[in-house]
Amino acid sequence: MKTKEKKRQHAELPRSELVYREIQKWINEGEFHPGERLREATVCERLGVSRTPVREAIRRLQAEGRVIIEAQRGAVIAELQAQEMIELYTVRIELEGFAAGLAAQHASDAEIRLMKTLLEESRTMDDDPRALNENNWRLHRTIHIAAHNRFLLQTFDALSNSLALLRGAKYIPKGRPETLFREHEKIVEAIQKRDIEAARSATEAHVRRAFEIHLMVNIDDHAPNQSAGFA
Numbered sequence: 001m002k003t004k005e006k007k008r009q010h011a012e013l014p015r016s017e018l019v020y021r022e023i024q025k026w027i028n029e030g031e032f033h034p035g036e037r038l039r040e041a042t043v044c045e046r047l048g049v050s051r052t053p054v055r056e057a058i059r060r061l062q063a064e065g066r067v068i069i070e071a072q073r074g075a076v077i078a079e080l081q082a083q084e085m086i087e088l089y090t091v092r093i094e095l096e097g098f099a100a101g102l103a104a105q106h107a108s109d110a111e112i113r114l115m116k117t118l119l120e121e122s123r124t125m126d127d128d129p130r131a132l133n134e135n136n137w138r139l140h141r142t143i144h145i146a147a148h149n150r151f152l153l154q155t156f157d158a159l160s161n162s163l164a165l166l167r168g169a170k171y172i173p174k175g176r177p178e179t180l181f182r183e184h185e186k187i188v189e190a191i192q193k194r195d196i197e198a199a200r201s202a203t204e205a206h207v208r209r210a211f212e213i214h215l216m217v218n219i220d221d222h223a224p225n226q227s228a229g230f231a
Contacts, residue, residue, distance in 0.1 A: 015049055016056035022047060023057055027066065027077060028164045030130070034079030038067060066165065080165045088162055089211040093204050095155060096140070100187055100203035102147035104196045111146040115139060115188045122184070126177045133172070139184060143191070143203075166214060173213060183209065 013021075023043065026032050043054045058075050061067040068078050080088065103111075118139045125132040137160065144156040172180075183206040190198035 015053035016060075019043065019047055019049060019053045020057035020060055023061060024066070024161070028160065030133075030164075032077050034077050034165050036077050037073050038075040038077060040075070066161065078165050080162070085166055085214065088159070088166070089207070089214075092159060092163075093207045093211070095152070095159065096143075096207050097200040097204040099144045099147045099149075099152055099156070100191065100199040101196045102149060102152070103143045104191045104194050104199040106148040107143075107146035107191055111142060112188070112192050114142055115146070115191065118142065119181070119184055119188055122177075122181055129172050132177060132180075136180070136184075143187070146191070176213070179209075 023032075023038070032038060038058065040051055040054050040058070043049075043057075044051055047054075058067055062069060062075070066078055067075050070076050107115075118135055122132060122135045122139075125135060141153075141156060141160075144153050147153070183202070186202040187199060187206060190202050
């Protein structure tokens with residue numbers, strides 16, 4: 001029933017809203033990378049809609065800063081600049097550390113079990129960056145859910161959208177999956193032990209390492225252009 005109800009509600013949404021959500025999903029999942037052109041015709045063909053709802057969705061994304069309009073190319077996925085990346089990670093370090101500390105206080109046993117399940121699943125994803133990044137995002141969001149603060153969760157979702165505009169955000173260097181697992185393991189163990197300071201410290205160290213990786217990627221002009229990750 002829940003699935004049918006969700007589909008019914010989805011079908012009742014205006015077409016421009018459906019198009020907006022789909023484009024946003026594509027950006028977040030890395031189907032469209034920062035700096036890449038977003039062609040109206042491509043969106044129309046993929047979604048089976050006219051240009052009107054596509055243009056309305058693009059205008060909304062432009063107003064939110066997720067799409068820019070260039071004179072020669074039209075709609076282009078926005079890309080965060082170096083200073084914006086620094087500002088984003090300054091917020092992310094504090095936000096994620098705070099969330100982990102709250103999770104250490106408030107996480108239910110079921111939420112901790114889910115964190116451990118996601119952690120174990122990540123062991124099998126070394127050769128699948130897309131799956132590993134999706135698992136990574138789910139683990140981080142589970143920690144924010146376990147903080148039991150709806151406003152913090154809303155902020156996390158907004159942060160996720162901004163990270164999708166970061167060049168190379170889904171790039172995982174060789175050897176990173178193993179260190180990523182160990183970093184996540186320390187966070188989950190601290191939450192399970194209800195050690196607030198350890199959870200916060202481990203999370204902040206993890207996010208700082210992610211920042212270092214993304215900084216290197218953005219300095220290197222030949223680095224892969226993949227979007228929307230938390231590694």
